[in-house]
Amino acid sequence: MKFIVQKFGGTSLVTEELREQVAGKAISAKEEGYTPVLVVSAMGRAGDPFATDTLINFVRGAYRDTSPREMDLLMSCGEIISGVMMSATLQRMGHASVCLTGAQAGIITDNNFNEARILKVKPDNIIKHAKEGKIVIVTGFQGITQDGEITTLGRGGSDTTAAALGVALDAQFVDIYTDVEGIMTADPRIVKDARPREVVTYDEICQLAHEGAKVVHPRAVEIVMQKNIPLRVKCTFSDAPGTLVTSTGEVNRGAIDITRDRTITGITQIPGLVQFKVTVEEGEEGLRQKRRLFKGLALAGISLDFINVFPGMAVFTVKEENWEKAVQVLENTGFTAEITHNCAKVAAVGAGMTGVPGIMASIVEALTREDIQILQSNDSYTTIWVLVKGEDMEKAVRALHRQFAPAG
Numbered sequence: 001m002k003f004i005v006q007k008f009g010g011t012s013l014v015t016e017e018l019r020e021q022v023a024g025k026a027i028s029a030k031e032e033g034y035t036p037v038l039v040v041s042a043m044g045r046a047g048d049p050f051a052t053d054t055l056i057n058f059v060r061g062a063y064r065d066t067s068p069r070e071m072d073l074l075m076s077c078g079e080i081i082s083g084v085m086m087s088a089t090l091q092r093m094g095h096a097s098v099c100l101t102g103a104q105a106g107i108i109t110d111n112n113f114n115e116a117r118i119l120k121v122k123p124d125n126i127i128k129h130a131k132e133g134k135i136v137i138v139t140g141f142q143g144i145t146q147d148g149e150i151t152t153l154g155r156g157g158s159d160t161t162a163a164a165l166g167v168a169l170d171a172q173f174v175d176i177y178t179d180v181e182g183i184m185t186a187d188p189r190i191v192k193d194a195r196p197r198e199v200v201t202y203d204e205i206c207q208l209a210h211e212g213a214k215v216v217h218p219r220a221v222e223i224v225m226q227k228n229i230p231l232r233v234k235c236t237f238s239d240a241p242g243t244l245v246t247s248t249g250e251v252n253r254g255a256i257d258i259t260r261d262r263t264i265t266g267i268t269q270i271p272g273l274v275q276f277k278v279t280v281e282e283g284e285e286g287l288r289q290k291r292r293l294f295k296g297l298a299l300a301g302i303s304l305d306f307i308n309v310f311p312g313m314a315v316f317t318v319k320e321e322n323w324e325k326a327v328q329v330l331e332n333t334g335f336t337a338e339i340t341h342n343c344a345k346v347a348a349v350g351a352g353m354t355g356v357p358g359i360m361a362s363i364v365e366a367l368t369r370e371d372i373q374i375l376q377s378n379d380s381y382t383t384i385w386v387l388v389k390g391e392d393m394e395k396a397v398r399a400l401h402r403q404f405a406p407a408g
Contacts, residue, residue: 001130003169004034007140007162008177010041010051012236013082019089021236025177026135027095034172035130039140039162040086042078052078052141068113072142072152075114076101079139079158087137098129099137103144106168107161109151116143116151118160121168138165156217163223163231174224176216177236182243183208183215186267186401190394194401197265199244204265204351205231207383211347212268221245263359264404265350267397271390273305273345274323275315275375277338278330282312289335290314296333302326306345306376306387315376317343317387343375344393347385348400354381366403372396 006029008022029036046053055074059066083099090097106122129136140158143151153160159176166174180188182196183205202225209218215233224231234242280289293314297304302325306317318326330337353359363384367374372395376387388396
């Protein structure tokens with residue numbers, strides 16, 4: 001059997017008409033000789049009756065201290081509803097189908113409720129039903145511990161489910177269906193002429209996802225990379241080819257070397273950051289102070305980003321919701337900080353920038369032209385980050401997109 005795993009988000013499932021479109025994707029794959037396995041998210045978004053956030057708010061509105069175990073039981077319900085509805089849709093359209101929960105599909109996790117990690121997948125039940133000619137629907141975002149407890153996989157968990165099943169079934173493709181036509185060169189809500197990429201590498205999509213692009217969860221990409229399974233990002237509502245995500249080697253063996261003709265793959269953004277500038281002593285005493293500073297923040301469970309360490313100063317950002325806690329840690333350890341609220345990180349991502357001189361100069365040029373102040377900067381082989389004021393974020397994204405004029 002040539003398995004293909006197709007994952008559909010909640011916005012693709014909210015109406016009968018949309019579910020029929022989804023069913024059509026599965027039926028088409030079957031007609032092309034594949035054995036489709038569908039992974040579904042809970043229907044809709046916050047406020048819709050069966051969305052995960054709606055279920056969470058329903059319980060926590062009355063009982064804020066509900067345990068993580070019970071919350072996982074609750075949160076698994078949304079995907080079960082979606083799975084049953086999709087299976088019923090396919091059956092009504094004349095195609096045998098079965099809905100399996102994460103547990104029934106053999107997804108075994110650790111016991112970290114609300115943020116479980118998949119330990120292994122036993123796909124025997126999926127294969128059995130597939131051999132019987134059924135289109136298998138698997139509820140995303142959930143699994144079961146080895147001692148029988150229901151768990152959920154955290155945000156982006158349905159992507160993770162699809163990737164794990166793709167690896168376990170040695171799938172030909174893992175297809176992630178969204179409401180956009182692939183991996184875009186920028187957020188189309190900010191950049192009107194943003195375009196989908198034809199091909200990107202695993203490394204690029206991981207970096208884009210970590211830096212704010214919300215099309216695919218980075219954990220899912222990391223999983224399919226283990227077996228070099230091609231991942232495709234497509235639109236539920238069109239027949240556009242979408243974006244193929246694969247290894248650099250596979251790309252370069254094909255007709256297109258995507259790293260040769262472009263330096264930047266996409267521009268991303270993360271709003272809601274607070275910048276801290278902490279003054280310390282120089283020399284050995286300064287090193288001890290920095291160690292005490294970062295250890296105190298780590299012990300408090302505060303995640304730092306955009307870290308720059310200089311003689312006499314440490315600069316970093318935290319999420320807006322953590323800034324008061326960070327201030328308390330600093331005060332308790334004897335530090336004061338210059339604090340700048342409402343910051344945003346804008347990133348230019350692309351495997352093609354490695355070893356290419358002048359990329360940072362082009363970024364500075366583009367932002368200076370728009371009178372945008374750079375509060376911090378950092379870089380890696382595939383990414384250059386700049387921190388800007390929140391009110392400049394969208395203008396910065398558009399400026400960088402124009403500067404590098406990404407081709408499709």
